[in-house]
Amino acid sequence: MPPDAGRVAEQVARQSYGKLIAFLAARSRDVPAAEDALSEALASALRVWPERGVPDNPEAWLLVAARRNLMQAARHRTVAAKAQMTISLAFEEAEERMNEAGTAVFPDERLKLLFACTHPAIDSSVHTALMLQTVLGIEAKTIARAFVVSPEAMSQRLVRAKVKIRDAGIPFAIPPRPALPQRLAAVLSAIYAAYGLGWDGLDGEKEHHSLAGEAIWLGRALLAVLPDEPEAIGLLSLMLHCESRRSARRDSDGRYVPLDEQDTAAWNVIMMAEADALLRKAGGFERFGPLQCQAAIQSVHAARRLSGKTDWQALATLYAALVMMKPTLGARVSQAAVIGRASSAAAGLERLDQLDARAVASYQPYWAVRAFLLAEAGDDTAADAYIAAIGLSDSPAVRDFLTGRLKKARQATQG
Structure with missing residues (x-):
């Protein structure tokens, strides 16, 4: 046996x-x-x-x-x-x-299924979740956690969407060119969400690494079918830039290492070179979109391996463009973090203070950025923000890292 x-x-x-x-x-x-x-x-x-x-x-x-x-x-x-x-x-x-x-x-035929999952007949709010489950096999409870809803509610939405595909006779096919832009945006968003789950869930290393790899495969497959879509090119560039740094996100003892402190020798330069080549190709179409902008942001970070320093002013310019195109909460919090480095901690905190208090209450990156900027400004309330960020983090490695930052913040204010 x-x-x-x-x-x-x-x-x-x-x-x-x-x-x-x-x-x-x-x-x-x-x-x-x-x-x-x-x-x-x-x-x-x-x-x-x-x-x-x-x-x-x-x-x-x-x-x-x-x-x-x-x-x-x-x-x-x-x-x-x-x-x-x-x-x-x-x-x-x-x-x-x-x-x-x-x-x-x-x-x-996963690309065909992707477009079926993002058909206009299906509620747009479930497009990404539906793709994550049907195309990548992610459990409803995992998806529910990512979308901050109950597993029962997510399961009901997914079941209704699948029945809709069947009963409405939604075709499994790449849509015709006139319908492509709107449909493509949903597919790109779903693929990037899948990569994000694989990226964020680093503590479940093998399973999540596989998920990130599947998302990159889907990005490549989509680009093979639609080679002249700059945002599809931008998505693949973005994912490759992020993936090139995977091995540097932990030190030899398994501790979390933030991007600006990572050892650039551990970055995959071949993957970065491909990502930059894709970004240049996308730029040739002169249709700059949010995914290309995010890839450009990652490219600026990647340039530290050559210059030895991060160009925070360039990042501030790119984040200003990203927030204009797609003002998501994540983009605005990241913009504040970059402004805090490019200008001053006070300027970054001012940006954070402009965000909706209800929206950021349970958003872990907000509290992590706020804690860092408060500590940089010498504000003794940094400890409270660190405690909030630690409590909202799902990753033991990130919690340990933030706990170390919390100790340093307390020592600074006591000293």
């Missing part, structure tokens, strides 16, 4: 979930049914593989098993003949691909 059969099943599910769901749903036009069929296939794998051994191509085994489950469910629902034929043909295709000489490669 192979002891690792269950682990292999979990690994395949984690790595191939979105690809399998996209393949199944693109043919059945039914996301909930595809999810149920794949869930049953995974349950079968956990029963069968320990006894019979892990198949040579686990992904293809799951695909065929899920397709069989879809067919059986379709018969029970007595679907229309046309739908039954579609399911049957797709099943035959899956069987044929599985039997190919050990490769069983099937088309990756």
Whole structure:
């Protein structure tokens, strides 16, 4: 009995979930049914593989098993003949691909599923969450935490959206050119949100690193289909710049290291070079958007490896442009932090004070930035802000870092 059969099943599910769901749903036009069929296939794998051994191509085994489950469910629902034929043909295709000489490669149709998830017929507030679950297999409770809603509410929204895709007959396809700009913005936002979850969740290193990698893959796949979309180019540049610094975010003892203190020798210069080349390519279209602006911000940070210092004035200029284009809370808090470095702590605090008190009350980055600027200004209320930032942080490593800053702030005011 192979002891690792269950682990292999979990690994395949984690790595191939979105690809399998996209393949199944693109043919059945039914996301909930595809999810149920794949869930049953995974349950079968956990029963069968320990006894019979892990198949040579686990992904293809799951695909065929899920397709069989879809067919059986379709018969029970007595679907229309046309739908039954579609399911049957797709099943035959899956069987044929599985039997190919050990490769069983099937088309990756996650981009089509991405555009289906961001269709105008679906409430825009659920676009990103729907993509995160269906394309990347992230659990509803994790998504709910990221969107600060209850798991029950998020699950209900996701179920309604999936039913909408099925009942409205939403196509699984890249939209025509006239409809592309609005649809593309939603897809780019969803991919970046997926990368953000992988980036922020560094304490769950292996799982989240995989999620970040999947988001980068989706960015590359989207760019291959739409090579002349500057914001798609900007997104990939942005993600690569961030990813190039992954190994520098912890020191040798596993402690969190903020960006401006990271060892630039640990940055991936090859990845940064690709990111900068993409940014230059995007600039050639002369359609500057928020994702390109964020990539440019990361490029300024990356330049420290050559100059030895951070150009805070350049960052202040870029953040002013970003806030004009997309005045999100995160952008405005980051702008205040940069102004605090480029000008003075007092100027940065003045920007923070302009934000809605209710909006920032539970926003951890706000309190971390505020604490830093108060400490720089010699204000003894920095300790209170650090305590708030520590309490709102999900990362043990970040909490430890902020606790160290808190101690230094207290020592400074007592001394």
